[in-house]
Amino acid sequence: MAHKILSSIAALALFWVGPAVASNKLIAQGTSVTVAKSPLTITSDREWNKMGARPGRNSETWTIDGDGLNDVTFYGGIENDRPLFREVDRRSKPLPRFSSTMLLTDLPELFENSYSIALHTQLMKIDSVEPMTFLGQKGIRFSFTFTRMNEEVRRKGEASAAIIGGKLFMITFEAPDVFYYERDLPAYRAIIAKAIVGSGSRP
């Protein structure tokens, strides 16, 4: 029996080490950094905290007070046939995948379905969809509302996205509808305004 406990503990240890590896880092005001292991470059207009844990391979999250209160997530060049973020249960809950042939209008649906499957909620919806110029390209901006099944906090969010060279670049923001969304939306918009791909000038 001790053996059985030990072996399951060993299995747990392997798993436990994974997500907790990197620590959270400070992004000072006015710095320009690449994010999400990609050429997406962000200039901060205030202090931010960069989370050590990542939603997926080509993504990264920044926060001011903690990701439950304000969450800006960068998706840097999601490739063809890849999901937006890590699949928790690939077998029974596979996430939809980005495709290079997608139209911009397909992106809100990709995002909506990814969230509703990953968070298991039917309470995810896209509220509005608008064209925008993002990263110097024709892009799309959409807003959304969602609630997780085991939480009563209603969250609102906004996303800006473009497809560049067949890859998806997107920056999202989400926060509780009560107070935090309104307060921190400008911080997100400031990030969007200065975001570029690559260190050079916009194409």
Place this chain on the structure above:
Amino acid sequence: MTACLLGALPADAKESIPILPPYTGAYQPQGVDERGVWMVADEDERMLRDSKAVINDAKLNQYLRDVVCRTVGDARCNGVRIYVVRDADFNAWMAPNGTLAVNTGLLLRVRNEAELAGVLGHEFAHFELRHSLLGYKHKRTAGDIAAWAGVGAAAAAAYGYGSVRSYQSIERSAIGSIYAFSRVQEREADLMSMAYLKSSVYDPRCFADIWDRLMDEADATARGRKQRSARYDRVAFFASHPTSLERATYLRGIAATMGKAGEDDSARFRMALAGWRPEFLTDQLKLNDFEGTDYLIGELAGAEWTADLLFSRGELYRARGNPRDLVSAISFYRDALLQDPTNANAYRGMGLAQLRSRDPAGVETLKKYLGMKPDASDRAMISTLLQ
């Protein structure tokens, strides 16, 4: 609508359905364990009542109430409170305090009132037989045993992660798994529900059909995901149930021995759900289950492809988006429009599929969409695609 499948008379019919006892009214909890369970059930019901996941439509609720009352009789259906939960899973559950929750995924999949009566009657049987408390104690013991055997397994036992569509949050699986029953109890509930059906206006032969279709849908899902079909535990409802094949067989056997015909009321059912089906189909499309959804849409169509089903099929194929899928999608949208030329969204889907296939005809199609729907919420976005 054809009558439900007739089963062969079993060589030796061992199953005997119970005689319905007179109903003495709603039960009140006794003892510490029961009160604890009811407290949770009452709290859960409060959460459910205020939940945004519940569809509060008076007409739909009344219709379901009528079906329950026609199934189990007025004396029994008095203590039941029905909630329609917006969830694409096929499932329904009943808590010991009389809460009956029915998922929209279930309403999408049953074909007629008789099938619905069978499923809801089954849930009511758990309530009448007071299975939930015994199930609760049983779950706890299983958890205890699992803890000794290996701590990881405790998670599965305690939170019911046996089922494949197991994307239940901790909260919801706590609500569901506490009330998961043993196989014996499931069988008892099936037999009881046949007893209700016998005394009701419904055709008891229909109950078996739903299980066949659910099995086939599960097979389709597995095929689509290139997984081995773990056939009988795919859907949440099945997690601790007798195998569906077993079930379909003994239910048909019982119905055959009963020798009772009855109504399936499929016309009334279709009318009650007509307004809801497009919405439920939209939820189903979000699940990222191509083959399962394709199978389901095909089953709903039967011999007759209606405009809404053709449209949904178009959306399904367009979402998967491979080059051949886009071609198929365009033809489905066209067929949908032949039947219902007023469906602006079909023009939208068709235009987007064309554009994605680099067919410039998409521009004209989308202009048609915008012409038909000047107040479209995505007007600005679609317009940019036309430049």
Place this chain on the structure above:
Amino acid sequence: MLRGVVAAVLAVLLCAMGLSPAHAQEKSATKEGFVLKSKSARILLIRPSIKVGAQSTGGMFEPNADWTAQARENIGVALAAAQNKLGNEVIVAEEPIGQSAQTLADYRALFSVLADSVVTYQFFAGNRLPTKKRKGIFEWTMGPGVAEIAKGTGADYALFIFNEDQYGSTGRKILQLFAAMAYVSVKSGEHKGFAGLVDLHTGDLVWLNADLEMGGDVRTPEGAQKRVAQLLEDFPGSALQPVSAVK
């Protein structure tokens, strides 16, 4: 989405096993410069969130209606007494109906997210945010709109309380023993609580006390008194402790 992906599986696994990453047990903090003078404030007590039950061997929470009812009663009495001792007036919030009920529900939900964030990202080592690690800084808020829940009460502050008790069953305790032999820490029972004071004029969280291993058996009046004493430990203006910044 970060929470949803990374935390989900980990939390379920750990939670189901009753394991938890190493925590210091309790911590409290006050907003810098905040002072609450005795007899000077009206405090609105928001309905505490109280859950009491047993924890089976397998870590499953078994609600117990009698215990919870007792705990609510005992904690209510103990809270009233404790506040009287501190010389501040406590008003118990009424149960609202209609839109007000939704607003209150929204703020109670926001409080638990906020408290959770303070605990995860400031109080306990392991996952702290750089901007929250700084000495003497305690900047957290519910937003000024929180004043809505106290309309008409004349209250200056709102006190939010969250309490959850899971008493380890015998089986659970035995498992704990065996696991210890394998050098694995298995918690038996879980007793956690948060108490937070919000300034209704600004929305700022001026005080939070978090304890993940509370004492006192809340099913008894004495135990509830001890529990409330722990929840309100270092309460600003309390005669027991001077006002201090982050410990």
